Structure formats: C-alpha cells, structure tokens
Amino acid sequence: MADRIAQLQALVQASSSLHINTEWLDYAGVVEYYPEELVMTVKAGTTIAELKKQLSKNNQSLTFYTKDDDVSIGAVYANGGQDISDSVLGVQIIDGNGEALNFGGQVMKNVAGYDVSRLLVGSKGKLAVITQISFKVLPSTYVGELSAPIKTNNNPALRVEIEQRLKSVFDPKGIFQ
Amino acid sequence: MSIVQELSRALPKGIVITGEENTRPFECDGLSVYRQKPLAVALPESIEQIKQILKICKANNTPVVTRGAGTGLAGGAMPLEKSIVLGLSKLNKVKSIDAENQLAVVEPGVRNIAISEAVAEYGLYYAPDPSSQIACTIGGNVAENSGGVHCLKYGLTVHNIESLTMLTMDGEELTLSRQDDGMGLLALMNGSEGLLGIMIEITVKLTPTPQLARVVMAAYDSVRDCANAVADIIKAGIIPAGLEMMDKFAIEAAEGFAKVGYPLDAQALLLCELDGSEAQVQAELDIVLKVLSGASTLKVSESEEERLNLWKGRKSAFPAVGRLSPDYYCMDGTIPRRHLADMLDKINELSEKYQLRVANVFHAGDGNLHPLILYDANIPGELERTEEFGTDILKLSVDMGGTITGEHGVGIEKLNAMCHQFNNKELETFHKIKQAFDPDSLLNPGKAVPELHRCAELGAMHVHHGELPHPELERF
Numbered sequence: 001m002a003d004r005i006a007q008l009q010a011l012v013q014a015s016s017s018l019h020i021n022t023e024w025l026d027y028a029g030v031v032e033y034y035p036e037e038l039v040m041t042v043k044a045g046t047t048i049a050e051l052k053k054q055l056s057k058n059n060q061s062l063t064f065y066t067k068d069d070d071v072s073i074g075a076v077y078a079n080g081g082q083d084i085s086d087s088v089l090g091v092q093i094i095d096g097n098g099e100a101l102n103f104g105g106q107v108m109k110n111v112a113g114y115d116v117s118r119l120l121v122g123s124k125g126k127l128a129v130i131t132q133i134s135f136k137v138l139p140s141t142y143v144g145e146l147s148a149p150i151k152t153n154n155n156p157a158l159r160v161e162i163e164q165r166l167k168s169v170f171d172p173k174g175i176f177q
Numbered sequence: 178m179s180i181v182q183e184l185s186r187a188l189p190k191g192i193v194i195t196g197e198e199n200t201r202p203f204e205c206d207g208l209s210v211y212r213q214k215p216l217a218v219a220l221p222e223s224i225e226q227i228k229q230i231l232k233i234c235k236a237n238n239t240p241v242v243t244r245g246a247g248t249g250l251a252g253g254a255m256p257l258e259k260s261i262v263l264g265l266s267k268l269n270k271v272k273s274i275d276a277e278n279q280l281a282v283v284e285p286g287v288r289n290i291a292i293s294e295a296v297a298e299y300g301l302y303y304a305p306d307p308s309s310q311i312a313c314t315i316g317g318n319v320a321e322n323s324g325g326v327h328c329l330k331y332g333l334t335v336h337n338i339e340s341l342t343m344l345t346m347d348g349e350e351l352t353l354s355r356q357d358d359g360m361g362l363l364a365l366m367n368g369s370e371g372l373l374g375i376m377i378e379i380t381v382k383l384t385p386t387p388q389l390a391r392v393v394m395a396a397y398d399s400v401r402d403c404a405n406a407v408a409d410i411i412k413a414g415i416i417p418a419g420l421e422m423m424d425k426f427a428i429e430a431a432e433g434f435a436k437v438g439y440p441l442d443a444q445a446l447l448l449c450e451l452d453g454s455e456a457q458v459q460a461e462l463d464i465v466l467k468v469l470s471g472a473s474t475l476k477v478s479e480s481e482e483e484r485l486n487l488w489k490g491r492k493s494a495f496p497a498v499g500r501l502s503p504d505y506y507c508m509d510g511t512i513p514r515r516h517l518a519d520m521l522d523k524i525n526e527l528s529e530k531y532q533l534r535v536a537n538v539f540h541a542g543d544g545n546l547h548p549l550i551l552y553d554a555n556i557p558g559e560l561e562r563t564e565e566f567g568t569d570i571l572k573l574s575v576d577m578g579g580t581i582t583g584e585h586g587v588g589i590e591k592l593n594a595m596c597h598q599f600n601n602k603e604l605e606t607f608h609k610i611k612q613a614f615d616p617d618s619l620l621n622p623g624k625a626v627p628e629l630h631r632c633a634e635l636g637a638m639h640v641h642h643g644e645l646p647h648p649e650l651e652r653f
Binding site: 034039059080082086102103105110112113114115118120121123124127139149150151156158159170 | 321324333345349351360361365367369416511513514515540543544579580584585587591594603613625
C-alpha cells in the first residue's frame with residue numbers, strides 16, 4: 001500500500017486534468033492512533049464511520065461535525081469548516097508537480113513553517129491531492145454537541161486574487177479540477 | 178532625500194524615531210544575543226499612518242519589520258540592516274466588546290493581559306496565556322501563533338481568533354474570518370511571523386471564566402514515572418487546564434527563587450490544574466488523585482492563594498534559572514508525549530557531552546519542551562557550544578516525530594533547524610506562499626524560512642564534520 005503514494009505521484013505527473021475523489025484516491029486506513037496522545041493519523045480515503053469505530057473503543061470522539069458517516073475524512077477536509085480546521089495537525093500531500101510533501105505533524109503545538117495543513121482545509125481538492133491527515137481527538141466527555149459550520153461566501157477581489165496565486169503555488173499546471 | 182527624511186517629513190513629530198541612541202531599544206527582541214539597528218523606527222498612531230509608511234517603504238524598496246512589544250524569543254522582530262521597524266504598540270485600544278457572543282474587537286498593539294482585564298467584568302477572559310502576557314501584544318501573538326500553559330484545554334492563538342483585518346505591503350485591506358468559505362487564509366496568518374501581512378484589527382474569542390480552579394502538585398522519585406503519569410492522566414480521559422513538569426534542577430532553581438514549598442528531594446515535579454464548576458473539578462480531581470497515587474508527595478491547593486503560590490514557582494522558573502547563570506538559552510521543541518522520558522534521558526546525555534547544565538521545564542500536557550541551557554557568553558566558544566547543543570535537541574525533537582518549535586517561532590534563531598525538519602521542495606513551497614502575498618519580499622524578509630542555499634551549505638558542513646546521520650525521515 002505504501003506504493004500507492006508512488007502510483008498517485010505518477011498519475012498526477014502524467015495527467016493534464018484530474019478530479020480528486022475518494023474512489024480515485026483508493027487510499028484508506030488508520031496509520032497511527034495512540035489514544036493517550038489524543039492524535040489520530042489516517043489515510044485520506046478512510047471513512048468517518050471507520051474513524052468513529054476506532055475512537056469509540058477508547059471513549060474518544062472526533063471534534064468536528066460530519067453530516068454523513070459514509071464520506072471520507074479527505075472529503076470533509078477538502079470541504080472545510082472552522083471545526084475541522086481547529087482539529088487538523090498535519091497533512092501529507094501530492095502537489096500538482098507530483099511531489100509528495102509533509103506539513104505540520106502529530107503534535108498539538110507546532111509553529112515551524114507556514115500552517116499549510118490548515119491553509120488547505122476548504123481548498124476543495126483544487127490545490128493538491130491530500131493523502132494523509134493527522135488530527136486531534138478528545139475524550140468523548142469533552143466534546144459537546146457539534147453543528148454544521150457556518151460559511152459565508154462574499155469574497156472580496158483581493159481574496160480571490162490571493163487564492164488564485166496560491167493555487168498556482170501548489171498546482172502550477174492547473175490540473176486539479 | 179533619504180527614506181528616513183521622507184518618513185520624518187510625511188508623518189507628524191514623534192512618530193519616526195531615528196539616530197543611534199533612540200533606535201537602540203529596538204535593536205533586538207527577547208532573543209538579545211542577536212542585535213541589529215534599523216534605519217529608523219516608526220510608531221504610527223493610526224491605520225492611515227501605517228499605510229503612509231508602507232507606501233514610502235515600498236517606493237524605496239525598503240523592508241519592513243513589524244513589531245509588537247518585542248518579547249518574542251526567536252528574533253522574529255529583530256530589525257534587518259536596512260529596514261524600517263514598524264512598531265504597533267500605540268494602537269492599543271480595545272475597540273468593542275460583545276459579551277453575549279463572547280467576542281472582542283481589538284487593535285494589534287493591545288497587550289494580551291489587557292484584553293482579559295477589559296472583559297473581566299463580564300465574567301470572561303482571553304484564554305491563550307503566553308508567559309510574557311503582561312507585556313506581549315495580541316498582534317504579536319497572532320504573528321507567532323502563541324501558546325501558553327493552558328493550550329491543552331483552550332487551544333493556541335489560532336483557535337481563539339474569530340477574524341482579523343490585515344494590510345498587504347501595497348496598503349490594501351483584507352478581512353479574513355473563520356466563516357469564510359474557501360482556503361484557510363485566516364489560519365495561515367497565524368504564525369506567519371510578519372512575512373505575509375500586517376494585522377491591523379483582530380476579533381478575539383472570549384472564554385467564560387471558570388468558577389473554580391485547583392492545582393495538584395505531584396512529586397516523583399523518578400523522571401520516567403512522572404512522564405508516565407502525564408500520559409496516564411490523559412489516558413484516564415482527563416484534559417487538565419494545565420499540565421506542567423519540571424526536573425530536579427528546575428525544581429531547585431524555582432524553589433530557591435520563589436520559596437513555594439516544592440520538595441527538594443524530588444527528581445521531577447508535576448503541576449496539574451483542573452478548572453470548571455465545583456462539581457466538575459471535584460469529579461476530575463478524584464480521578465487524577467487516583468492516577469497520581471504513586472507520587473512521593475501529593476498536594477492539592479485548598480485556596481486560591483495556595484493555587485497561585487504553587488504556580489508561582491513554575492512561572493518564575495526562567496528568572497530563577499537566570500539567577501544561577503550569566504546566560505541561558507531557551508529551547509522550544511515539541512514531541513509526542515510518549516517520548517518525554519526518553520527525551521529527558523537524551524538531553525541529560527547531551528548535557529554531559531557538551532559539559533553544559535540544563536534545567537528542564539515542560540508544557541508536558543502538549544509535549545512542548547523548554548530545556549534551558551545554562552552558559553556564559555563571556556567564555557569564548559561557550560555560546561557556539563550551547564547552540565550546537567540546542568541544535569542537537571531540535572534534531573532529536575524532529576526525529577521523535579515532533580517539531581523544532583512549538584510556540585516561539587522560527588525567526589532568525591531556528592533557520593538552520595528548519596533545514597532538518599523540511600526538505601527543499603517543502604521549503605520552496607513556503608517561499609512561494611510568501612510571494613503570493615508579498616511579491617517584492619519586503620515584509621520581514623529572510624526570517625522564518627531558510628534560503629535553500631543555506632540548507633545546502635549546512636548539509637555540506639555536516640558531511641564535512643562526518644555528522645549527517647539522519648536520512649530523510651518520514652515525519653508521520
């Protein structure tokens with residue numbers, strides 16, 4: 001399965017246009033989970049149902065809202081929202097050049113480099129292939145009722161321009177649709 | 178006309194500070210081993226003045242180093258040789274408080290503690306509490322994504338910022354909010370170390386002041402037992418408001434300084450704070466006391482006075498260590514909690530190797546380590562040895578799956594260590610992100626992200642000394 005990353009890199013390098021989704025990604029499973037660290041590292045195609053199953057064995061819960069347990073963590077991440085942004089600690093990605101890159105990590109406090117793992121939250125799959133995500137979890141007693149994130153979409157011209165420039169940082173050839 | 182003349186002419190008297198003597202207080206931040214005088218310091222009193230300053234700097238292609246209170250520990254606010262320092266300390270007003278929605282709109286130069294003071298009458302406070310909170314500014318906190326002792330339960334700065342308005346180098350305003358659909362630009366600004374934009378207004382989230390807080394002090398005869406107790410508390414399903422650990426040397430230093438009653442025969446000390454309603458605190462306390470039953474000394478604060486007293490030792494650990502040595506160097510690596518005991522063993526081995534004493538003070542709950550290396554800058558070579566020792570600790574942090582900096586930032590101090598944590602492609606991505614915001618590279622250039630040639634030279638040097646034992650590591 002480790003070779004799947006190499007396969008995905010080759011796929012990205014050979015493509016001129018790609019639409020990322022869970023089936024295409026075909027990369028699922030929990031990579032590391034130490035309950036006492038309150039951190040879970042998973043492949044991006046892992047379903048929310050699977051995460052909840054693993055967590056409930058240790059009386060722990062996700063700290064972000066999910067509407068549907070059948071979707072993958074990668075999809076929730078790409079769709080974005082305040083609560084998942086708050087949970088994310090690190091990502092592994094494949095950028096538009098096919099490079100596999102690591103940002104953030106598995107620790108709660110980390111200010112080395114720009115916070116790319118939170119920048120890509122809500123990027124809708126248009127910047128990079130997200131292959132692996134590390135996020136914070138909590139004992140269930142500390143997680144209150146979760147509700148869908150509120151999102152507003154009144155983007156000023158400058159924001160649109162900066163987002164376009166960031167798109168070309170990660171995906172210079174514009175292959176991610 | 179020089180840029181300094183141009184600035185002085187364009188702005189009212191007292192805004193632009195020039196000359197050797199007057200700019201000296203700004204030549205460094207909290208990392209005082211590195212110093213550099215800027216061309217001038219500008220202390221604007223309005224957003225309009227900031228825009229004027231930026232316009233003149235841009236026209237002269239002159240870098241701008243934004244500064245809050247200058248309490249940073251990594252040289253992030255140290256001036257560059259031909260730069261203008263943009264100090265925002267005069268923009269220090271709490272503009273509005275929305276108690277119902279638990280929000281406050283503040284200017285960037287407001288001190289961290291001043292926010293909590295301003296909202297105290299509503300039973301609220303601003304949760305992130307870096308140890309410099311009486312002096313440091315909220316703008317600086319955002320720039321560094323500052324932490325503190327209560328992050329484990331209440332989050333870092335990034336978790337407590339609702340929205341902010343920033344200026345680009347072109348003087349254009351952009352407001353970013355947690356509710357924006359699209360990329361996480363607000364999160365990106367947190368910890369961007371003054372390289373992407375200038376924060377001019379910040380809306381912070383406020384937290385209800387807990388009804389009660391109590392602290393448990395547990396002393397251990399073995400460092401490993403103490404480190405294991407940290408993991409056991411979390412395993413038991415408790416998230417303490419604060420969970421701090423000190424080693425023997427730090428205990429001795431703190432006790433000698435603050436006289437708070439820490440047991441001097443202990444090898445390690447744990448402070449575990451629980452807060453919430455009386456019932457919550459009692460319920461958590463029952464569990465924590467059971468988990469910590471193996472401690473050689475166990476004490477619970479019975480009054481607010483006693484609680485503050487037990488914290489006083491921990492909070493004065495840095496000045497206490499400062500009393501024992503002419504200089505000390507504070508590290509900031511973070512590691513997964515399960516490696517705490519191993520890390521302490523390794524640090525002690527390195528202490529022997531470099532013949533330098535170390536006091537260890539940890540935010541143990543989130544694995545954030547602050548080893549304080551004691552040295553004397555007047556002894557030739559000792560600073561260099563200290564820095565090598567520090568670099569070894571940071572490399573270990575990365576190798577254990579952690580990071581070189583948990584809350585202090587990279588600044589100028591940890592540029593070399595960045596080469597160990599990130600490969601060239603990742604560093605290149607960082608440089609391009611900066612270009613997306615600041616194409617002329619005028620905002621605090623050269624800080625936070627090392628140039629690739631710097632890493633290449635460092636790599637070459639390490640090979641030369643035959644010490645490049647770390648292959649490119651998987652960090653997950």
